[in-house]
Amino acid sequence: MPPSPPSSPTAVPSNNRAELDAAGITDPVLRAGYAACRELNAVHGRTFFLATRLLPAERRPSVHALYGFARHADEIVDDLRDGRCTADRAAQLDALAVSLGTALDGGPAAHPVLAAVADTVRRYDIERRHFTDFLASMRMDLHVTDYPTYADLARYVHGSAAVIGLQVLPVLGTVAPRAEATPHAAALGVAFQLTNFLRDVGEDLDRGRIYLPADELAAFGVDRGLLVWCRRARRTDPRVRRALAHVAARTRAVYRRAAPGIGMLEPVSRECVACAARLYGTILDEIVASGYAVLHRRVAVPARRRAAVALPGVVRALAARLRTVPRIRTPSPARGA
Template sequence: MTEDLADAYAYCAELTAEHGRTYNLATRLLPAERRSAVHALYGYARHVDDIVDVTAVGDPDAAIRGVEEAHARLRAALAGDPGPPDATGLVAAALADTIEQYRIPVGYFDAFIRSMRMDVPGTPEFRPHYRSMEELREYMYGSAAVIGLELLPVFGVDDPAAAPAAAALGEAFQLTNFIRDVGEDLERGRVYIPLELWSAFGVDLDLLQEGRRTGVVDPRVRRALAHAIALTRAEYRKAEPGLHLLPARIRPGIRTAFILYGRILQEVERSGFRVLDRRATVPRRTRAAVMLTEYVTGSVRRH
């Protein structure tokens, strides 16, 4: 590995450590040679997502340019020229190397970029909210399902039954984030949980805005979130059989993420569904305990 490429992977590892606490904790249980590839996948996705989150509300034109540049730089990196070693060039270089090393279909990343455009005002794809779960799944295919599918070649999994489970796990993780981040997303002018789901429980955007402003959780909002959590847990159940298809050395890391993301939903319930004015987090001690348990259990199974 060249020094420039090592710097690119190191930058992606930093992004993972800084922004993806649960994700980063889980990657520590992966074999070193696979960990760097996972960092590259996360680093590119995080970088593009940050472009959207930071600029889309205040300067959507800058967000559009940033997303399109990230896409173009990845394509250029795959052709051998990632460009200058700025943030976009670093994540593109690491990801291009990972794509080539593990033969990951490039179409997955085109789908990811399309979903990112759906978050940016001014693009033809832009959607500030989603009417139905069917519409939301169109977004989640590129923003979440393909993330699970990208990991299968990295983990050396080619069982046909693994793909739907991996896609379901990606969607389960993202639905968990949507539930946890309702208030933050509302502040950015976005509502991901479908309007049909909210309205079925008598919740409209005005009621959500009031809860964001006052911190008071209306009973209707609680019931809607409880239903969203039930739907999300159904996705985790779809994904769980896929954990058994993973190689023994890989399984503890992914199980750690599986368990800890599920614990976020428990923290939301424990808080009385206060997601409009705060963010539910899993205590550090709990995260460490789950990681240790999975490491020990995985070691015992391998021996």
């Protein structure tokens, strides 16, 4: 695993203490673990982190923990700078799965991030199979480089994205029966992931991966060779543009399927999720506005626009909090899968 961040009480920055206090997290090691997760979210998940700020303070640490674990696993798979071979990465993922199981069972956590996510799982009774499915998709990244059809890609996306929505759902809370909100939460996770696939086509290609269905690309006359040529030539071929427009249209359809789930959430959580959906939607807008020039540059939403998208939700989120009594969750005893 990557080196562990410090686990002393001084590792917790002041801007995180209020959230941890609100959540009733007092153990110094746990506080350091949650602080490490928050830092991962702030640095690597700027869009998601901005939306998380609209949640009540007592719920934010758990969302940070879930993101932190996902990022921690993702770094094992995707950090190509350290020269590790595929077998080493696979061994690290296996070790991570064992360490997570130990932490979830109430044993010692091998990494501060694991301490935080295990605490969150117990606080909100999150199903452990979601983490199993997530790690299965991370293992796919070690040997799968292409997806022949959308059905093949969907199997990967279930573990890499849909289950993230399912992990977060208990933290957000629902006013409808959770089973009714579940497919919408999964769909929103998928929509976010498909958006990332579009934005990161060039970077993923550098890692040897294409997260776009090969048969659908072929329908527009696109294959790996053409994508590589566009990447190197810093050009966007019209065939690629049409193929990516097709993917963008399907992604917007997934957002529409996810949308009814927002109203099923507890009022204090709705604006966070609505904001995240709007922010990720602006990424799609920027991709379209760029002429789908994602093969030779990373499309980003300007900070001013992100703020403008998020700002209207701040007032609504604050109003919802004023009408709601804070809900503090305490961990339940560790139990088997």
